[in-house]
Amino acid sequence: MASFTRRKFLKVAGSAAAVSSLGFPAIVGAASKKVVIVGGGVSGATTAKYIRMADSSIDVTLVEPNKEYYTCFMSNEVLSGHRTMESIKVTYDGLRGHGVNVIHDTVTDIDAAGKKVMTAGGKTLAFDRCVVAPGISFIDNIEGYDGDAMKAMPHAWKAGEQTVILRKQLEAMPDGGVVAIAAPPNPFRCPPGPYERACQIAMYLQAKKPKSKLIIMDSKDKFSKFGLFKQAFSRYFPNHIEWVAAKAGGKVTRVDAKSNTLYVGDTAHKVDVANVIPAQRAGAIAIKAGLTNDKGWCPIDGRTFESTMQKGIHVVGDASIAAPLPKSGYAANSEGKVCAAAIVDMLNGRTPGDPALVNTCYSIVGPNDAISVAMVYDLQEGKLAKVKGSGGLTPKDASAEMRGREVQYAYSWFENIKNDSWG
Amino acid sequence: MGCNKKALVALIGSVFMAGASQVLADPSALMMANTCAGCHGTEGKSVGPASPNLAGISEAYFIDSMNAFKEGTRPATIMDRIAKGYSESQIESMAGYFASLPVYKASVPHDAGKAQMGADVYDKGCAKCHDENGALADDDAGILAGQWLPWLKYSMADFQSGHREMPKKMKKAVKKLSDDEIEAVLHFFASQK
Numbered sequence: 169m170a171s172f173t174r175r176k177f178l179k180v181a182g183s184a185a186a187v188s189s190l191g192f193p194a195i196v197g198a199a200s201k202k203v204v205i206v207g208g209g210v211s212g213a214t215t216a217k218y219i220r221m222a223d224s225s226i227d228v229t230l231v232e233p234n235k236e237y238y239t240c241f242m243s244n245e246v247l248s249g250h251r252t253m254e255s256i257k258v259t260y261d262g263l264r265g266h267g268v269n270v271i272h273d274t275v276t277d278i279d280a281a282g283k284k285v286m287t288a289g290g291k292t293l294a295f296d297r298c299v300v301a302p303g304i305s306f307i308d309n310i311e312g313y314d315g316d317a318m319k320a321m322p323h324a325w326k327a328g329e330q331t332v333i334l335r336k337q338l339e340a341m342p343d344g345g346v347v348a349i350a351a352p353p354n355p356f357r358c359p360p361g362p363y364e365r366a367c368q369i370a371m372y373l374q375a376k377k378p379k380s381k382l383i384i385m386d387s388k389d390k391f392s393k394f395g396l397f398k399q400a401f402s403r404y405f406p407n408h409i410e411w412v413a414a415k416a417g418g419k420v421t422r423v424d425a426k427s428n429t430l431y432v433g434d435t436a437h438k439v440d441v442a443n444v445i446p447a448q449r450a451g452a453i454a455i456k457a458g459l460t461n462d463k464g465w466c467p468i469d470g471r472t473f474e475s476t477m478q479k480g481i482h483v484v485g486d487a488s489i490a491a492p493l494p495k496s497g498y499a500a501n502s503e504g505k506v507c508a509a510a511i512v513d514m515l516n517g518r519t520p521g522d523p524a525l526v527n528t529c530y531s532i533v534g535p536n537d538a539i540s541v542a543m544v545y546d547l548q549e550g551k552l553a554k555v556k557g558s559g560g561l562t563p564k565d566a567s568a569e570m571r572g573r574e575v576q577y578a579y580s581w582f583e584n585i586k587n588d589s590w591g
Numbered sequence: 592m593g594c595n596k597k598a599l600v601a602l603i604g605s606v607f608m609a610g611a612s613q614v615l616a617d618p619s620a621l622m623m624a625n626t627c628a629g630c631h632g633t634e635g636k637s638v639g640p641a642s643p644n645l646a647g648i649s650e651a652y653f654i655d656s657m658n659a660f661k662e663g664t665r666p667a668t669i670m671d672r673i674a675k676g677y678s679e680s681q682i683e684s685m686a687g688y689f690a691s692l693p694v695y696k697a698s699v700p701h702d703a704g705k706a707q708m709g710a711d712v713y714d715k716g717c718a719k720c721h722d723e724n725g726a727l728a729d730d731d732a733g734i735l736a737g738q739w740l741p742w743l744k745y746s747m748a749d750f751q752s753g754h755r756e757m758p759k760k761m762k763k764a765v766k767k768l769s770d771d772e773i774e775a776v777l778h779f780f781a782s783q784k
């Protein structure tokens with residue numbers, strides 16, 4: 169209701185935008201600077217908060233269907249029983265505290281030319297700049313993996329109900345059972361995620377169901393932090409984790425959910441718990457809004473995260489092509505801040521400055537043992553690039569003391585990134 | 592300098608830029624410092640449980656720390672890899688930003704009994720160099736007040752194991768203390784509000 173009156177005022181105000189760039193932002197700015205954000209995950213929430221922190225005269229509306237968001241990060245610890253669902257839950261009260269107008273609804277259409285967003289609830293929201301942050305959607309690269317199969321063989325690659333289903337299946341499984349993780353092809357959300365998950369589930373099996381086993385059936389022949397993960401597999405879980413590369417017959421092509429069977433070509437693998445993670449692309453709304461390339465991801469300008477396909481619309485987080493940044497929560501948060509700063513500059517008639525970004529992914533791979541990958545990024549010749557000499561992996565020979573510290577720092581990262589994005 | 596800093600504080604918001612960095616094609620101090628928030632908290636205020644607050648850290652100590660991480664002379668799990676991503680002038684520009692923020696003391700879980708015992712240890716052995724119960728940035732010795740306890744313990748462990756070089760006179764003070772006394776004084780620092 170409040171937004172309706174504001175929109176009406178915007179029409180009346182007419183040339184407010186032109187006036188504001190001439191230097192009266194405090195007076196007329198509020199009505200002329202409207203940002204609509206689609207999706208309240210890591211990147212959308214961060215963008216909303218940082219726009220408001222930098223310029224509280226900008227009107228920010230964030231549309232997100234869920235009243236509660238469950239973080240994917242640390243959800244693997246829910247699977248091992250080391251953490252509760254409650255501890256990965258965040259709400260939107262923090263953003264409201266920053267003056268963000270949070271609407272719980274689903275965006276059904278984006279009109280780039282008309283500068284408006286339509287929702288399932290029947291709202292039309294006008295914008296000067298729109299930020300699309302819908303995360304990922306799944307590609308049906310695995311035959312038989314439909315809506316029902318998703319409940320029987322959960323992906324748990326969007327946290328929430330899916331995480332709970334997988335945890336319950338692990339709890340219900342008898343000792344001696346076989347768990348399979350079907351790992352997706354590149355590019356996908358959280359490159360180390362499936363392998364950290366394997367370690368977490370294996371910790372549970374070791375403690376509670378020691379005769380059981382976990383098999384990673386991979387669509388790839390190599391993966392993130394490869395050496396460090398292989399070291400952890402053999403150090404902690406020699407009898408509990410087996411990794412099968414694509415070339416060794418790991419690539420799942422078909423499933424039969426009724427019999428819990430994974431097929432690699434004609435070879436059938438019947439398992440007790442199947443965690444099937446399909447191939448991925450940008451969230452459906454990005455595809456519908458014409459923001460994606462032929463591979464299903466959104467090309468952007470690295471300085472502003474503005475789409476190179478639709479003017480006035482920015483794309484952040486997993487949906488965007490921000491390589492060499494990976495599709496991670498840390499990257500999504502970092503991208504949100506770059507996008508926020510650019511939008512604040514653009515709406516105030518300034519040229520956006522140079523971006524700076526960081527990514528870090530922690531993986532907890534054993535009892536009191538975590539590893540990490542980190543990197544610093546900036547813009548080089550107009551493109552996002554790694555800063556030479558920065559970043560890298562936890563050294564393979566890091567002491568037990570230092571790897572124990574990394575667990576505490578992983579938890580610190582988790583608490584701080586939650587608070588920085590939604591708090 | 593102090594006067595300048597205040598003027599900058601007033602400007603933080605959307606326009607903390609240019610002031611510190613000479614090269615035009617350089618991210619602003621705020622832009623760079625914002626990337627640290629995922630681990631050190633929004634505006635350098637960590638919500639713990641281990642990673643340190645950066646808000647209010649002195650420029651000199653910040654610069655020394657970043658350079659030591661870069662060169663590998665200070666033990667680190669990850670800061671060595673991150674510090675290598677910034678030039679000298681970029682580190683200086685971030686130093687100005689973090690020093691311009693008010694010192695932040697977090698509500699750190701601690702043992703009140705140990706903290707009380709630690710107050711004496713502090714008066715005798717540490718107050719000289721870590722003034723105002725460890726909250727004075729101008730000491731150029733890190734902010735210890737309201738700092739996360741695991742972090743204080745790691746720092747002390749690195750000093751005592753010799754992995755990090757301890758200032759000579761601090762070494763003398765620390766040598767006189769039992770393990771319990773050291774534990775107590777760290778709780779004292781953590782308990783500061």
Ligand SMILES: Cc1cc2nc3c(=O)[nH]c(=O)nc-3n(C[C@H](O)[C@H](O)[C@H](O)COP(=O)(O)OP(=O)(O)OC[C@H]3O[C@@H](n4cnc5c(N)ncnc54)[C@H](O)[C@@H]3O)c2cc1C
Binds near residue numbers: 358
């Ligand atoms: C198991 C697992 C572990 C992970 N661990 C880590 C880790 O340790 N570290 C790390 O950095 N990253 C980790 N990640 C990755 C991280 O979770 C993602 O990269 C991050 O969530 C991406 O943020 P986003 O904003 O792009 O998308 P999301 O956080 O998924 O948010 C998208 C939001 O958009 C909403 N939305 C979608 N469509 C619409 C629409 N039409 N209208 C309105 N709203 C819409 C959704 O409801 C959702 O809330 C992990 C991921 C997984 C799966």
